[in-house]
Amino acid sequence: GQQLNQSPQSMFIQEGEDVSMNCTSSSIFNTWLWYKQDPGEGPVLLIALYKAGELTSNGRLTAQFGITRKDSFLNISASIPSDVGIYFCAGLLETSGSRLTFGEGTQLTVNP
Amino acid sequence: KAGVTQTPRYLIKTRGQQVTLSCSPISGHRSVSWYQQTPGQGLQFLFEYFSETQRNKGNFPGRFSGRQFSNSRSEMNVSTLELGDSALYLCASSRTTSLNEQFFGPGTRLTVL
Numbered sequence: 001g002q003q004l005n006q007s008p009q010s011m012f013i014q015e016g017e018d019v020s021m022n023c024t025s026s027s028i029f030n031t032w033l034w035y036k037q038d039p040g041e042g043p044v045l046l047i048a049l050y051k052a053g054e055l056t057s058n059g060r061l062t063a064q065f066g067i068t069r070k071d072s073f074l075n076i077s078a079s080i081p082s083d084v085g086i087y088f089c090a091g092l093l094e095t096s097g098s099r100l101t102f103g104e105g106t107q108l109t110v111n112p
Numbered sequence: 113k114a115g116v117t118q119t120p121r122y123l124i125k126t127r128g129q130q131v132t133l134s135c136s137p138i139s140g141h142r143s144v145s146w147y148q149q150t151p152g153q154g155l156q157f158l159f160e161y162f163s164e165t166q167r168n169k170g171n172f173p174g175r176f177s178g179r180q181f182s183n184s185r186s187e188m189n190v191s192t193l194e195l196g197d198s199a200l201y202l203c204a205s206s207r208t209t210s211l212n213e214q215f216f217g218p219g220t221r222l223t224v225l
Contacts, residue, residue, distance in 0.1 A: 035216075042116070042202050042216025043155075088155065099168045102147075102155035 006089055006103030013079055014111050021106040022073040023089035031092035032065050032072040033100070038085045046087075047074070079110050114138065116205050116217035124223045130191040133220045137184050137205030143167075144186040145214065146178060149200040158201075161186055162209055190222075198224045 006023045013019060023032070031050055035043035047058050049065035049072060056063055062075045072091070076083055089103040117136045125131050137144050145168075146158040157170040161180035178188040184205075190197055201220045206213040 040218065042204070042218050044216070045214065090155075099157045099160070099170065100155075101157075104154040 004089060004091055004101055004103040006106060008106060009104070010107040010109070012109045012111065015079060015081060017079055019076040019079055019083075019108060020073060021087060021089075021108075022071060023091070023103045024071040025091065025101075026070065027091075027093060028069045029072075029091035029101075030069065030094045032063070033090040033092075034061075034063050034072070034074045035088045035090060036085045037088065037105075043088055076108075079108075081110050081112050084108055084110050116203060116215055118201075118203055118217040118220050120220060121218065122221045122223075124225060125193050126225050127193055127195060129193050130189065131193060131222060132187055132189045133201055133203075133222070135186045135188075135203035135205070135217060137186070137203075138207075138215060141205035141207050141215075142184050143206045143209050143214075144180055144184065145204045145206075146186070146188050147202045147204070148172070149202055149219070150198075155202070158188065160209075167209070193224045195224050198222060 004023050004025050033048050034046045036046055037043040046061055047056050047063040052065055052069050053067050054065040060077045064073055086105045086107050088105045090100040119134045143162045145160040148156045159178050160168040164180045175191045180186045202216050204214045204216045
C-alpha cells in the first residue's frame with residue numbers, strides 16, 4: 001500500500017522550545033491532516049490542509065501542505081508539557097475516496 | 113454532545129475465537145470508519161460505512177467484516193482470531209464523508225492470547 005514516512009519517530013525537548021515534524025511520500029496527496037493522540041484516547045484532528053502551498057495555523061500549531069503535494073510539516077511553537085503525545089500525519093490520495101493513509105507517528109516528550 | 117463511544121474498551125480473546133466490537137457515532141453522524149492501530153503498522157484503514165453501505169475497504173482479509181445499522185451504529189467482527197490481530201481498534205464518525213469532520217472514539221484494546 002501507499003507509504004507515508006513520518007519523522008522524527010520521537011523527540012525529547014525542553015518546555016518552551018519549538019518543534020518541527022514532517023511527512024513525505026512518493027505519492028501525491030490532495031489532503032493532509034495532522035492528529036494528536038493521547039494515551040488511552042483516539043486521535044484528535046489538529047489541522048486539515050486541502051491545497052498545495054496552504055499554510056494553516058491553530059494556536060501554537062502551524063502546518064503546511066507541500067508544493068509538490070508529496071509532503072507536509074507541522075510546527076509547534078513554545079511547547080508546553082500538555083503537548084506531550086503522539087502526532088500523526090494522514091494523507092488522502094486522489095483515488096482513494098475517503099480512505100486515509102497514516103504516518104507512523106512522532107512521539108513528543110516535553111520536559112518541564 | 114456525546115462523543116464517539118466504543119464498547120467494550122478492553123477485550124481478551126484466544127486464538128480461533130471470534131469477536132464483535134461496537135461503535136456508536138456522534139448523534140447525527142452517518143459515516144463510520146474503522147481503523148486498526150498496532151505499534152508496528154501504525155493506523156491501518158479497515159472499512160467505511162455510510163448510510164448502512166460499505167463505501168470503502170482496506171487491505172484486510174475476509175476475517176474482518178463490518179456492518180452499519182439504520183441508527184448509524186456500527187459493528188465490526190473478526191473471526192478465527194490470530195495473535196497478530198491484537199491491536200487497538202478505533203472507529204471514527206462524521207456527519208458526511210468529509211474528513212475534517214471525522215471524530216475518533218477511544219478505541220477497543222483487543223488482546224489475543
